[in-house]
Amino acid sequence: DTAVSQTPKYLVTQMGNDKSIKCEQNLGHDTMYWYKQDSKKFLKIMFSYNNKELIINETVPNRFSPKSPDKAHLNLHINSLELGDSAVYFCASSHPGQGTGRSYNEQFFGPGTRLTVL
Amino acid sequence: RKEVEQDPGPFNVPEGATVAFNCTYSNSASQSFFWYRQDCRKEPKLLMSVYSSGNEDGRFTAQLNRASQYISLLIRDSKLSDSATYLCVVLTNFGNEKLTFGTGTRLTIIP
Numbered sequence: 001d002t003a004v005s006q007t008p009k010y011l012v013t014q015m016g017n018d019k020s021i022k023c024e025q026n027l028g029h030d031t032m033y034w035y036k037q038d039s040k041k042f043l044k045i046m047f048s049y050n051n052k053e054l055i056i057n058e059t060v061p062n063r064f065s066p067k068s069p070d071k072a073h074l075n076l077h078i079n080s081l082e083l084g085d086s087a088v089y090f091c092a093s094s095h096p097g098q099g100t101g102r103s104y105n106e107q108f109f110g111p112g113t114r115l116t117v118l
Numbered sequence: 119r120k121e122v123e124q125d126p127g128p129f130n131v132p133e134g135a136t137v138a139f140n141c142t143y144s145n146s147a148s149q150s151f152f153w154y155r156q157d158c159r160k161e162p163k164l165l166m167s168v169y170s171s172g173n174e175d176g177r178f179t180a181q182l183n184r185a186s187q188y189i190s191l192l193i194r195d196s197k198l199s200d201s202a203t204y205l206c207v208v209l210t211n212f213g214n215e216k217l218t219f220g221t222g223t224r225l226t227i228i229p
Contacts, residue, residue: 043219056216090161107217109161
């Protein structure tokens with residue numbers, strides 16, 4: 001029943017490791033996003049994909065590589081993890097340009113993945 | 119200057135009180151405006167859109183002043199369940215839609 005799901009929910013790893021976070025949405029949306037929420041709770045967009053095509057790529061280190069195998073999935077791979085990568089990563093999806101019944105351009109967020117780099 | 123600025127709070131108000139949040143945004147080309155709510159250790163969820171004419175949803179009233187680039191949220195008769203962080207969010211679209219979030223205002227309703 002979950003609209004936007006992420007795995008894992010918690011991820012604890014050592015500096016220098018490579019890890020992946022997976023995201024899936026069953027809402028039929030065309031656009032998916034990755035956000036990072038740091039320790040100060042500031043939520044900032046990292047990437048946006050529309051129909052498997054990269055649309056937005058904010059100033060993010062190239063250690064972060066998103067991959068969209070299909071429009072229902074957007075995974076995030078992180079190489080050579082650093083202490084500063086510790087944060088909560090949220091996946092989201094939306095159907096831009098179309099009313100969703102409640103609001104135009106509403107983005108639906110996954111439950112988040114709490115990444116801790118030691 | 120941050121693109122979207124909010125008073126981080128915390129706001130601690132007694133149950134039943136009225137509380138108001140303010141937000142300013144720097145990009146005059148911003149097109150749509152929202153308030154999202156984020157509970158502790160949860161994901162953000164849309165609370166309401168903000169329209170130029172002002173809009174109300176039950177105990178919640180949102181206002182937008184495009185000339186001043188200012189957005190507000192008023193919560194009347196606050197409930198314990200209103201305790202959360204309220205995020206002011208602005209949409210820009212220069213070919214690609216992008217949401218910019220404020221840092222959020224933390225609200226605690228005290229019984």
